[in-house]
Amino acid sequence: MKRDQRLFDLVQILRDGKLHTAGELAARMGVSTRTVWRDMAMMAATGIPVEGERGLGYILRTPLVLPATALTPDEAEVLAEGLRRIAVDQAHPRQRAAKSLLYKVATLLPQAGISAD
Structure with a gap:
């Protein structure tokens, strides 16, 4: 998993407002606690308003609101595939x-690499 995707996924997990240990997050992401x-x-x-430290979690x-266009690469590709069909x-x-x-999706999300063709 690429770092950008991992960071996005970590933020999504933390948005639940609960305390998460590094061990728990590492297991979910498939990486080391380090x-x-x-x-x-x-x-x-x-x-990013993340708070915590090693050993605690x-x-x-504060709540983090992501824009509606914050799609994962897989979500963007699924959207494009459905539209193409x-x-x-x-x-x-x-x-x-x-x-x-x-x-419009290809124009608004050029980083997703979606082709309008």
Whole structure:
């Protein structure tokens, strides 16, 4: 798992407002506790309101609201795949809408590598 994806997943876990130990987070992410410690330090340094320390656990001290376009790479690809299937089906009543939406998603999320074709 790439670091960006892992950090995104860690934030998603922490959004539940509960205290999570580094061991628990490491097991869920499939990494070492040392990696979780580094990730938490990096997130705190970049302004994510994560609080905690080794031996106690980590928690978001304030609710974190992510924008609606914060999709995981898998979610973005599934969305694009579904839109492509409808866009090529000339009998589908929403073919034009699917083509238009696929173009918008590709334009709004260039980092996802989605092609409008």
